[in-house]
Amino acid sequence: MNDTIHQPVIYLDHAATSFPKPESVLQAMQHSMREEAANPGRGGHKMAIAAGRVLMRTRLELSSLFGVSNPSDIAFMPNTTAALNQGIQGCLQPGDHVVTTMMEHNSVRRPLEYMRKKYQVDVDYVTVDEAGQIDLSELRKLCSRKTRLIVCNHSSNLLGSILPIQEIAEIAQSVGAWLLVDAAQSAGSIPVDVKALGIDMLAFPGHKGLLGPQGTGGLYISPSLDLEPLIYGGTGSQSEEVDQPSVRPDRYEAGTPNTVGIAGLGAGVRYIKDIGVSVIGHHEWLLTQYAIEQLSAVRGLRLLGPQLGEPRTGIVSFILESIDPSALAFRLDREYGIAVRAGYHCTPLAHQSANTTLSGAVRSSFGYDTTKKDVEALVDAVRHIASSV
Ligand SMILES: Cc1ncc(COP(=O)(O)O)c(C=O)c1O
The missing domain is CATH 3.40.640.10 (Type I PLP-dependent aspartate aminotransferase-like (Major domain))
Incomplete structure (x- = not known):
């Protein structure tokens, strides 16, 4: 059986493990x-x-x-x-x-x-x-x-x-x-x-x-x-x-x-x-800022974590009120070729702090290879899904 993934993947799951490797x-x-x-x-x-x-x-x-x-x-x-x-x-x-x-x-x-x-x-x-x-x-x-x-x-x-x-x-x-x-x-x-x-x-x-x-x-x-x-x-x-x-x-x-x-x-x-670690961190931070700006305009979407402009690593987690995080992540993967992670991310108490205990969340996470275009694709896909449910 050949189960290699042939379609290009927009990989936004770097917090789980980075991909691709140099x-x-x-x-x-x-x-x-x-x-x-x-x-x-x-x-x-x-x-x-x-x-x-x-x-x-x-x-x-x-x-x-x-x-x-x-x-x-x-x-x-x-x-x-x-x-x-x-x-x-x-x-x-x-x-x-x-x-x-x-x-x-x-x-x-x-x-x-x-x-x-x-x-x-x-x-x-x-x-x-x-x-x-x-x-x-x-x-x-x-x-x-x-x-x-x-x-x-x-x-x-x-x-x-x-x-x-x-x-x-x-x-x-x-x-x-x-x-x-x-x-x-x-x-x-x-x-x-x-x-x-x-x-x-x-x-x-x-x-x-x-x-x-x-x-x-x-x-x-x-x-x-x-x-x-x-x-x-x-x-x-x-x-x-x-x-x-x-x-x-x-x-x-x-x-x-x-x-x-x-x-x-x-x-x-x-x-x-x-x-340079700082260069990588800054690249990831800029992408998070762009993602936050764009995603905050999507109707019914709630962003988790620090406010715009605050320090953070390359993670942007969010929930959409109209669709369960797992269903959203599934659709992002199957319909748009975007890999993100949904659920509790092995940190249930953090979800308590974020008031997402009942739902979990979708987590997108960026690496040095991630481009603004990748983030745009995520935002477009989320917007599209949000307007379709
Ligand atoms: C904050 C944190 N601690 C620990 C771990 C566990 O890491 P590993 O999979 O390398 O054991 C992770 C994995 O995502 C993590 O995000």
């Missing part, structure tokens, strides 16, 4: 697969060493992207979810207190709720307003000396709003808590410097704004934080020891890594660094 990413993966996809760190032959270098090169690219001094403080993970689980489960003790927000992805909420049930971890959620902002004084009030961790996203995957990470880090430091930032929607679109911002752990995807393939991501872990590993096993190092090595990154990278994917991720990071 040619250099495809080439790096093909080169790795053909020439050097031996097992890195497991053997002294030339090809294993070459594979190890691929990992090191990508780690170096990521370190310079995120202001990390020691590349070994970055552990590769298969996605943001794995990185968040490692960060959350690795630093909490029974009875600890955690503060998070009502805007988090299930990849934060579910591990926290698991820790609550299993280890009596106490979890508080800071409320979020309709524009996707938190009240810092509420966060301050919820934090105490018992608070071990603050975990929040840098940018909401429903609303595109951006949280003030530096101020949140100051609150975390004032009570001696760690700060774990979920950079799923910001890595590659907003400059992130972990030292300047005061971030103790940064969970990031490789497959979204960094333009790498699916199955890649990572976790930066501050050198002052001794996280308990989540996965134990072979690392190719200290094999005679029964305990997991204490040396980084091996401590957090048990099992054969995704060498081919990591080769692609390195090329993706090089690609965005050549363009």
Whole structure:
């Protein structure tokens, strides 16, 4: 069966995963697969060493992207979810207190709720307003000396709003808590410097704004934080020891890594660094402003998230009163060849804040390849559907 999609797709689902990937990413993966996809760190032959270098090169690219001094403080993970689980489960003790927000992805909420049930971890959620902002004084009030961790996203995957990470880090430091930032929607679109911002752990995807393939991501872990590993096993190092090595990154990278994917991720990071993260972020912001201006003129349409002119990442979510979001997304795809995502976007509490709990929403999300023409096509299609139902 040939199920390749032949018709051109206007891809507006970058918040889920970026597409297409740059040619250099495809080439790096093909080169790795053909020439050097031996097992890195497991053997002294030339090809294993070459594979190890691929990992090191990508780690170096990521370190310079995120202001990390020691590349070994970055552990590769298969996605943001794995990185968040490692960060959350690795630093909490029974009875600890955690503060998070009502805007988090299930990849934060579910591990926290698991820790609550299993280890009596106490979890508080800071409320979020309709524009996707938190009240810092509420966060301050919820934090105490018992608070071990603050975990929040840098940018909401429903609303595109951006949280003030530096101020949140100051609150975390004032009570001696760690700060774990979920950079799923910001890595590659907003400059992130972990030292300047005061971030103790940064969970990031490789497959979204960094333009790498699916199955890649990572976790930066501050050198002052001794996280308990989540996965134990072979690392190719200290094999005679029964305990997991204490040396980084091996401590957090048990099992054969995704060498081919990591080769692609390195090329993706090089690609965005050549363009400039701020340039990419600004391009995406301009597209959101255009989309908001145009969509706000469609009858019966309600936009979610920050107002026109406010900072946001490349996400514009909305609902049409006359048609269910899933039906709208289906029609956009089947009749207009436009790929967007409908539903709850794995963030049910954010829908509570946005007053869309009953309906969910349609989310369009833009990348560096997205053009004004793509946004025009979306607006035209939505307008057309709105007038036909
Ligand atoms: C804010 C946020 N956190 C976490 C995730 C999970 O990311 P991944 O699919 O890389 O595990 C996503 C995915 O969309 C997200 O938007």
